[in-house]
Amino acid sequence: MQTENPTTASWKALAGYARPYWRTLLAGGFLITVGGFVGLAQPLIAKRIVDALGNDETIRDPILLLIGLIVAGAIISAFGSYLLERTAESVVRGARMRLLDKVLWLRLPAMERTQPGDLMSRVSSDTTLLRQAATYGVVQGLTQSVMLIGIVVMMAYLDLVLLGVTLGVLLVMGGIVALAVPRIQRATKAAQESVGAIGAELERVLGAFRTVKASGAEEREQAEMATATHQAWAHGVEVAKWQAIAGTAAWGSVQIAFLVVLGVGGARVANGSIPVSTLVAFLLYLFYLVGPIGQLVEAIVQFQRGSAAMSRIDEVLSLEDERVETAQSVIEPAGGPVSVAFEDVWFRYRPELEPVLRGVSFSLPPRGMTALVGPSGAGKTTIFSLIERFYVPESGIVRLDGEDVEAAPLPQLRGMIGYVEQDAPVMAGTLRDNLRFAAPGVSDTEIVEAMERTRLTALLARLPDGLDTSVGHRGFTLSGGERQRIAIARALLRRPRLLLLDEATSQLDALNELALRETIADLATETTVLVVAHRLSTVTLADRIIVLEAGEVRAIGTHDELVDLDELYRELAATQLLTERVDSPVEPVAIS
Numbered sequence: 001m002q003t004e005n006p007t008t009a010s011w012k013a014l015a016g017y018a019r020p021y022w023r024t025l026l027a028g029g030f031l032i033t034v035g036g037f038v039g040l041a042q043p044l045i046a047k048r049i050v051d052a053l054g055n056d057e058t059i060r061d062p063i064l065l066l067i068g069l070i071v072a073g074a075i076i077s078a079f080g081s082y083l084l085e086r087t088a089e090s091v092v093r094g095a096r097m098r099l100l101d102k103v104l105w106l107r108l109p110a111m112e113r114t115q116p117g118d119l120m121s122r123v124s125s126d127t128t129l130l131r132q133a134a135t136y137g138v139v140q141g142l143t144q145s146v147m148l149i150g151i152v153v154m155m156a157y158l159d160l161v162l163l164g165v166t167l168g169v170l171l172v173m174g175g176i177v178a179l180a181v182p183r184i185q186r187a188t189k190a191a192q193e194s195v196g197a198i199g200a201e202l203e204r205v206l207g208a209f210r211t212v213k214a215s216g217a218e219e220r221e222q223a224e225m226a227t228a229t230h231q232a233w234a235h236g237v238e239v240a241k242w243q244a245i246a247g248t249a250a251w252g253s254v255q256i257a258f259l260v261v262l263g264v265g266g267a268r269v270a271n272g273s274i275p276v277s278t279l280v281a282f283l284l285y286l287f288y289l290v291g292p293i294g295q296l297v298e299a300i301v302q303f304q305r306g307s308a309a310m311s312r313i314d315e316v317l318s319l320e321d322e323r324v325e326t327a328q329s330v331i332e333p334a335g336g337p338v339s340v341a342f343e344d345v346w347f348r349y350r351p352e353l354e355p356v357l358r359g360v361s362f363s364l365p366p367r368g369m370t371a372l373v374g375p376s377g378a379g380k381t382t383i384f385s386l387i388e389r390f391y392v393p394e395s396g397i398v399r400l401d402g403e404d405v406e407a408a409p410l411p412q413l414r415g416m417i418g419y420v421e422q423d424a425p426v427m428a429g430t431l432r433d434n435l436r437f438a439a440p441g442v443s444d445t446e447i448v449e450a451m452e453r454t455r456l457t458a459l460l461a462r463l464p465d466g467l468d469t470s471v472g473h474r475g476f477t478l479s480g481g482e483r484q485r486i487a488i489a490r491a492l493l494r495r496p497r498l499l500l501l502d503e504a505t506s507q508l509d510a511l512n513e514l515a516l517r518e519t520i521a522d523l524a525t526e527t528t529v530l531v532v533a534h535r536l537s538t539v540t541l542a543d544r545i546i547v548l549e550a551g552e553v554r555a556i557g558t559h560d561e562l563v564d565l566d567e568l569y570r571e572l573a574a575t576q577l578l579t580e581r582v583d584s585p586v587e588p589v590a591i592s
C-alpha cells in the first residue's frame with residue numbers, strides 16, 4: 001500500500017494529524033517548560049528564607065514570594081498539560097471523524113473485504129494510540145532534541161576528546177534503540193491486529209447469537225476469542241520488553257559514559273591536557289543529559305506505537321469509496337415510473353471469480369410488474385445490486401429511463417429506487433425511525449397510511465408505545481413477517497419510481513401475502529415494480545416474467561407463455577417454489 005518506508009509514511013501521517021494544532025502544542029510545551037523553570041527557582045527562595053531566619057530578618061516577603069511561585073508554577077504547568085491533553089483529544093477526534101466519514105461511504109466491494117468488528121476496533125481503539133504520539137511524542141521529541149543539541153554544543157566547547165568518548169558510548173545506545181524501535185512498531189501493530197480480531201470474532205458471534213446458543217458453540221467461540229486475547233497480551237508484553245530495553249539502554253549508557261569520561265578525563269587532567277574544572281563541568285553536563293535522552297527515547301517509543309496504529313488507520317482510509325461522486329449532486333424530487341434495461345451485462349464479484357451474470361439483456365417499460373425467477377444463485381439479487389450501482393458491470397450497460405446508471409449521480413439514482421432486501425433488515429431504534437429511514441421527511445400520517453397498505457395496522461395497535469416502540473437490536477422483538485412488511489412500508493414511503501422487492505413476502509402468512517400481493521399489484525399501476533418471487537401466486541400476477549439460469553436470461557414472457565415454452569419454468573412452476581427454496585413451506589396455490 002505504501003511505496004516509501006512504511007515507518008516514514010506513518011510518521012508523516014501522524015505529524016499530519018498534529019499539524020493543525022501546532023500552535024496549541026507549542027503553547028502547551030512552552031508553558032510546561034516555564035512551569036519547570038518556575039519550579040527551579042523555588043530552592044533559591046527557600047535558601048533566602050533559611051538565611052533570613054538565621055539573620056533574624058523578616059521572612060514574610062520571601063514566604064509570599066515562594067507561595068506565589070508555587071501557585072504560579074502549578075497553574076502554568078497545569079494549563080500547559082491541559083492544552084496538550086486537549087490537543088491529544090482533538091487528534092483522536094480528528095482520526096475518528098475521518099474514519100467514520102470514510103466507513104459510511106465505502107463502496108460495497110471494499111466493504112466486503114473488511115470485517116466489521118475489526119473496523120470498529122480501528123475506529124475506537126487504534127485512534128486512542130495517536131493520543132500520546134501526536135502530542136507528547138511531538139512536543140518532547142522537539143524540546144528534548146533542542147536540549148540535547150544544546151548540551152552537546154556545550155560539551156564540544158569544553159573538550160572535544162571527552163565529547164568523542166561520550167558520543168561513542170551514546171552511539172552504542174543509539175544502536176540498541178534503533179534495534180528496539182521497529183520491533184516496538186511491529187509488536188504494537190500485531191497487538192492492535194489481535195484486538196481487531198477480538199472485535200471481529202465478537203461481532204460474528206453477536207450477529208448470530210441464537211445460532212451460537214442453539215449450536216452449543218459458546219465454549220468453542222470463547223476459546224477462539226481467548227486465543228486472540230492471548231495474542232494481544234503476548235504482543236503487548238513484547239512491546240513492554242523492548243520499551244524496557246530501550247529505556248535501560250538510554251539510562252545505562254549515560255551511566256557508562258559517566259564512568260568512561262571520569263576515567264579518560266582523569267587521565268587527561270593528570271597529563272595536564274585539561275584543568276580539573278573542565279572535567280567537573282563536563283561531568284555535570286553529562287548528568288544533565290539523563291533527562292533529555294530518557295524523554296527522547298520515550299517520545300520515539302510513543303511515536304512508534306502511534307505510527308503502528310496510524311498504518312492500520314491508513315489501511316481503511318485507502319479503501320475505495322463513492323464519496324467523490326456523491327458530493328457533487330442533490331437528490332432529485334420523485335418523478336414518474338422509470339424504464340429499466342440491461343444491455344449485454346457481464347458481471348463478476350471479484351476478478352478471480354466466475355462471472356455471475358453472462359450477457360444479461362432485457363428491457364422493461366415504465367409501470368407494471370416484472371418477476372425475476374430462477375434457481376437460487378442464478379443472479380437475481382445481483383441484478384438488483386447492479387441497478388442500485390452497488391457494483392459496476394464488467395461490460396454492458398444498465399439503463400434507467402434510458403440513462404446509463406454509471407453516469408447518474410448516486411443520490412439521484414438511489415433516490416428514485418425503493419429497495420426491499422432479501423433479509424428485510426430492521427435496525428435498533430423505534431418503529432418510526434425504521435419506517436422513516438429511507439425518507440426522513442415523512443409525516444406520521446403518511447407513515448400510518450403506508451402501514452395500512454402493508455397490513456401493519458394490527459401491529460401498531462398492539463404495540464404499547466405505538467410508533468415510539470423500540471424494536472430492539474436488529475428488530476428482534478418483531479416476527480420475520482412483520483420485519484418484511486416494515487421493510488416494504490419503508491420502501492413505499494420513499495415514493496419510489498422503481499420498486500425492487502427481493503423475496504419480500506417470503507415470510508408472510510397466506511392471508512397477509514394475499515393482501516400485500518394486491519397492494520403491490522396496485523402499486524405497479526403507478527410505478528415500475530421488479531420482484532424476485534418464489535411463490536407462484538406472486539409470479540402469476542406479473543405482467544412479464546424473466547427466467548434466469550446460471551447468470552443467463554433463459555426466457556421472458558407471461559406465465560402462460562412460459563409454461564408452454566420453457567422447460568425450467570414449467571419445472572419450477574410445478575413445484576410451486578420458483579426459486580427452489582428448501583427452507584419455505586410448500587403451499588397449495590393453484591396455477592392459474
Ligand code: ADP
Pocket residue numbers: 112349350356374375376377378379380381382383
Ligand atoms: P440469487 O439472488 O439468484 O439467489 P445471487 O444474485 O444472490 O443469486 O448470487 C449469484 C451468485 O453470486 C451466487 O453464486 C452467489 O454465491 C454469488 N455471490 C453473491 N454475492 C456475492 C458476493 N458479494 N461476493 C461473491 N459472490 C457473490
